[in-house]
Amino acid sequence: MxxxxxxxxxxxxxxxxxxxxxxxxxxxxxxxxxxxxxxxxxxxxxxxxxxxxxxLPAHREDRYYCPMHPQIRSPDPGECPICHMTLEPIPEERRQPAAPRTSASASDAGTDGGPVTAAAPVGVTTLPPPGVVPVTLSLERQQLIGMTTAPVVRRALGQQLRVPGVVEAPENAAAQVHVRTPGFLERVEVRQSGVRVARGQTLAWIYAPEIYQAEQELLTARRWAGASTDGGMTESGHDDVFASARRRLQFLGVADGDINEVLRRGVAMRAVPVRAPIDGYVTRYAAVLGQYATPEMTLYELSDLSRVWIVASLYERDLARVRRGMAAQFAAAGESGPPIAARVDLIEPSVGTETRTARVRLSVANPAMRLRPGQYGDVTFSLPSAPSLVVPRDAVANTGVAQYVFVDSGGGRFEPRRVRTGALVGEVLEVIDGLREGERVVARGSFMVDSESRLQAALAASPAASDAGTVTP
Missing domain, CATH: 1.20.5 (Single alpha-helices involved in coiled-coils or other helix-helix interfaces)
Known part of the structure; x- marks a missing residue:
C-alpha cells in the first residue's frame, strides 16, 4: 500500500x-x-x-417630400412611411419658404446692430395672419389655377345698407292685470288670448270681502254726511269720512265709475268688475271661473300694438355708419306693398356674444295692424356717400380668426396681409385698414393661393424628415 x-x-x-x-x-x-x-x-x-x-454628413439638404404628408422629407429618394407613396422632388420655390414675421421680431429689429426694416405706412396692418407664408408662383402655375389680380381702388360708397329685421311688441306698451285684494272670480268675460280689448273693458268679476265691506262703509259715511248731527261733529268732518271711504275703494282697485254706481244704487255690489288698464291685445290670460285670486297672481297680460318696434341686427363693422334719427325703410317678407318708412330710435350698447351683432330699434306707427310681432323682413338704411378703399369680395379670406388678402409683390411673389373690412356693397368689400390705393391683390383663385401658402408653412415647420419618421429608401 x-x-x-x-x-x-x-x-x-x-x-x-x-x-x-x-x-x-x-x-x-x-x-x-x-x-x-x-x-x-x-x-x-x-x-x-x-x-x-x-x-454621410450629419445633415444634408432635403430634396424629396411626400405631397400627402409634407412633414415627411428626405435627401434621398424613397417612399413615405405613412402612406407609402413615392417621394417627389421638392419644387425649388418650396425649399426655403419665408417664415412669417411677427410683430415682436419687427419691433426688435435694429436693437442688436442688425438692419432696421422700413416702418409700415400709417393705416397698414403689419401683423401677419397665422398659418400662412408668402408664396412664389410661376406664370405657368398662375395660369393653371386661373388666378387673376385686381387693384385696390377708392370709390364712393353712398349706397344702401340692408340688414335683417324683425317686428317686436314694444316693451313700454305692455300691461298686467292684478287684483289688489284677495277674492273669488265669479264671472270671466275674456277667456282667450289674441282678442282686442278696450281700456276700461270688463275682463272678469271678483267678489272680495274687503271691497264689499268698504262699499258698505262708503254708504254709511254718505248717510252720516247727509243727516244732521247731535254729537257736535261738524259738516266738514262728515265730508272727510266720506272722502276717506271713497279713497279706500280707489286704493282697492275699484274704478270711479263703479264707485258712482254703488252710490247711485244705494246698495253694495257683491262682485265688482276687473277692467283692462289699456287698449290692446290679450297676449296671456290665467283667469279661471271660481278661482281664488290673490294680488301676486297675473290674471291677464295686455300689449298695445298701435306702435311696434322693428329691431334690426347690425354687424360690428356697420355700427359706425348708423346714427340715431337716420331714415330707414322696412319691407316685410312676402309682402308686395310699399316699404314702411321709419327712423332709428335706439342703438343698444351691447353686442351679442353668439351672433356678434347689435340691436338697432326703429319705432313705427301701426294703426291698421299691418305689422305683427314675429314678422321678419329687410331693413334698408340710407347711408351718406363717402370715398373708401374697396376690393373684390372674393379677394378677402376670412378664417374666423383673421381676415387677410394676398398682395402681389411682383415677380410672382404674393404676400399675405391682414385687413379690416367694412360694409359689403354688391360684389365689392370695403377695406378700412391694411391696404393702400393702387396695390394689387389676388381676386380670383385666392383659395388655391391660400392652400399653397399653408402647405409651405407646414413644410417650414418641419425642417427635417427624420424628425417626423423614417423614410424608406
Missing part, C-alpha cells in the same frame, strides 16, 4: 497542471485576438473619421 501512493500522487499532479507548452499557445492566442480587435477598431475609426472618410 505505501509503495503505490507516490505514483498515484504523481499522476494526479500531471493531469492538474498544464505544461509550459500549452501556456505559451494560450498566451499567443490571447494576444492575437487582442491585436485583431485593436486593428478592427483602428480601421473603423479611420474609415469614418479619417481623411478618406465616405460617411
Amino acid at each position: 505505501s509503495d503505490e501512493s507516490p505514483d498515484r500522487a504523481e499522476k494526479v499532479n500531471d493531469h492538474s497542471e498544464p505544461s509550459p507548452r500549452s501556456l505559451r499557445v494560450m498566451a499567443v492566442v490571447r494576444w492575437a485576438i487582442l491585436l485583431a480587435v485593436t486593428a478592427l477598431a483602428v480601421h473603423s475609426v479611420w474609415r469614418y473619421w479619417g481623411p478618406g472618410s465616405t460617411a
Whole structure:
C-alpha cells in the first residue's frame, strides 16, 4: 500500500497542471485576438473619421417630400412611411419658404446692430395672419389655377345698407292685470288670448270681502254726511269720512265709475268688475271661473300694438355708419306693398356674444295692424356717400380668426396681409385698414393661393424628415 501512493500522487499532479507548452499557445492566442480587435477598431475609426472618410454628413439638404404628408422629407429618394407613396422632388420655390414675421421680431429689429426694416405706412396692418407664408408662383402655375389680380381702388360708397329685421311688441306698451285684494272670480268675460280689448273693458268679476265691506262703509259715511248731527261733529268732518271711504275703494282697485254706481244704487255690489288698464291685445290670460285670486297672481297680460318696434341686427363693422334719427325703410317678407318708412330710435350698447351683432330699434306707427310681432323682413338704411378703399369680395379670406388678402409683390411673389373690412356693397368689400390705393391683390383663385401658402408653412415647420419618421429608401 505505501509503495503505490507516490505514483498515484504523481499522476494526479500531471493531469492538474498544464505544461509550459500549452501556456505559451494560450498566451499567443490571447494576444492575437487582442491585436485583431485593436486593428478592427483602428480601421473603423479611420474609415469614418479619417481623411478618406465616405460617411454621410450629419445633415444634408432635403430634396424629396411626400405631397400627402409634407412633414415627411428626405435627401434621398424613397417612399413615405405613412402612406407609402413615392417621394417627389421638392419644387425649388418650396425649399426655403419665408417664415412669417411677427410683430415682436419687427419691433426688435435694429436693437442688436442688425438692419432696421422700413416702418409700415400709417393705416397698414403689419401683423401677419397665422398659418400662412408668402408664396412664389410661376406664370405657368398662375395660369393653371386661373388666378387673376385686381387693384385696390377708392370709390364712393353712398349706397344702401340692408340688414335683417324683425317686428317686436314694444316693451313700454305692455300691461298686467292684478287684483289688489284677495277674492273669488265669479264671472270671466275674456277667456282667450289674441282678442282686442278696450281700456276700461270688463275682463272678469271678483267678489272680495274687503271691497264689499268698504262699499258698505262708503254708504254709511254718505248717510252720516247727509243727516244732521247731535254729537257736535261738524259738516266738514262728515265730508272727510266720506272722502276717506271713497279713497279706500280707489286704493282697492275699484274704478270711479263703479264707485258712482254703488252710490247711485244705494246698495253694495257683491262682485265688482276687473277692467283692462289699456287698449290692446290679450297676449296671456290665467283667469279661471271660481278661482281664488290673490294680488301676486297675473290674471291677464295686455300689449298695445298701435306702435311696434322693428329691431334690426347690425354687424360690428356697420355700427359706425348708423346714427340715431337716420331714415330707414322696412319691407316685410312676402309682402308686395310699399316699404314702411321709419327712423332709428335706439342703438343698444351691447353686442351679442353668439351672433356678434347689435340691436338697432326703429319705432313705427301701426294703426291698421299691418305689422305683427314675429314678422321678419329687410331693413334698408340710407347711408351718406363717402370715398373708401374697396376690393373684390372674393379677394378677402376670412378664417374666423383673421381676415387677410394676398398682395402681389411682383415677380410672382404674393404676400399675405391682414385687413379690416367694412360694409359689403354688391360684389365689392370695403377695406378700412391694411391696404393702400393702387396695390394689387389676388381676386380670383385666392383659395388655391391660400392652400399653397399653408402647405409651405407646414413644410417650414418641419425642417427635417427624420424628425417626423423614417423614410424608406
